[in-house]
Amino acid sequence: MLSDDQLMRYSRQILLADIDLAGQERLLASSVLMVGAGGLGNPAALYLVGAGVGRFLIADGDHVEASNLHRQIGFRQGDIGTNKAQALAAQLRELNDQVSVQVHPRFVGPQWLAEQVSAVDLVLDCTDNFAARAMLNAACVAAKKPLLSGAAIRFGGQLVLFDLRRDDAPCYGCLYGNDESEDELCSESGILGPVVGTIGTLQALQAIRFLTGLPVTEKLQQFDGATLQWRSLNFRKDPACPVCSEKVCTKKS
Ligand SMILES: [Zn+2]
Numbered sequence: 001m002l003s004d005d006q007l008m009r010y011s012r013q014i015l016l017a018d019i020d021l022a023g024q025e026r027l028l029a030s031s032v033l034m035v036g037a038g039g040l041g042n043p044a045a046l047y048l049v050g051a052g053v054g055r056f057l058i059a060d061g062d063h064v065e066a067s068n069l070h071r072q073i074g075f076r077q078g079d080i081g082t083n084k085a086q087a088l089a090a091q092l093r094e095l096n097d098q099v100s101v102q103v104h105p106r107f108v109g110p111q112w113l114a115e116q117v118s119a120v121d122l123v124l125d126c127t128d129n130f131a132a133r134a135m136l137n138a139a140c141v142a143a144k145k146p147l148l149s150g151a152a153i154r155f156g157g158q159l160v161l162f163d164l165r166r167d168d169a170p171c172y173g174c175l176y177g178n179d180e181s182e183d184e185l186c187s188e189s190g191i192l193g194p195v196v197g198t199i200g201t202l203q204a205l206q207a208i209r210f211l212t213g214l215p216v217t218e219k220l221q222q223f224d225g226a227t228l229q230w231r232s233l234n235f236r237k238d239p240a241c242p243v244c245s246e247k248v249c250t251k252k253s
Helices: 004-009 020-028 041-051 084-095 110-117 130-143 172-176 193-211 246-252
Strands: 031-035 055-059 100-104 122-125 147-153 156-162 220-224 229-233
Touching: 020 193, 031 041, 031 110, 041 055, 041 084, 041 193, 055 084, 055 110, 084 100, 110 130, 122 130, 122 193, 130 147, 130 172, 147 193, 156 193, 193 220
Parallel strands: 031 055, 031 122, 055 100, 122 147
Antiparallel strands: 147 156, 156 220, 220 229
16 A cells, blocks of 8 residues: 555656556565666666665665766766765665665675575666676576666667566577677767666666566667667577576586
8 A cells, every 4th residue: 555645756657557556566566776876877766766666776886986977967076986876875865765775885796696686676787898797697697587788888879678587588698698899988988978868767667667567678779869760679599698598507507
């Protein structure tokens, strides 16, 4: 049962027939792990905590810099030098004190991920490098947890849901293999705030849809911020995927 305060706070999304009271209750009962509190994670977290996710765990070992402020919209100048997960959590608690906002103010490792991923309903990949994405993907494949991945660089971005609850679902490794050669950083290549903000915002949208039980596309969605065009690409599980192929699973077990 929602309290009067919750009915008022979430009234505009409860009004949506697809959400309704049942969807809001699902959101309030859900838990999310978000790895990366940067340009993607800031808008994604603000919308998800605003929407009333029950438990929201943020992991990031990085610190706020002046060069982050144009796109990492939860931070203020006074946050410079502080841990990103902690600075964002402070904003989120101000926004909605009914959400349990938890912080891991360090870069994640495989063991920590193995413990935390299995305890949440959805994992958000808001990281900015291949090594972190690969580690997150491996943890989600092992725990059979859905992974909602976003990325943005220069004028472009993409997002995709890997619903790893299903054995036939492709993973991040099926799409990209072990190729680290494409690893580009915003600190080297540049990024516009609204481009990465668009992707982070849509990660929040897809997360809300997923957590309330609404259909979510599993196609790879690519955004071109120069033309405002979207491309939607199909892809499949790779039987030779180094992460999720059955051969590898058998070897492990
Ligand atoms: Zn795979």
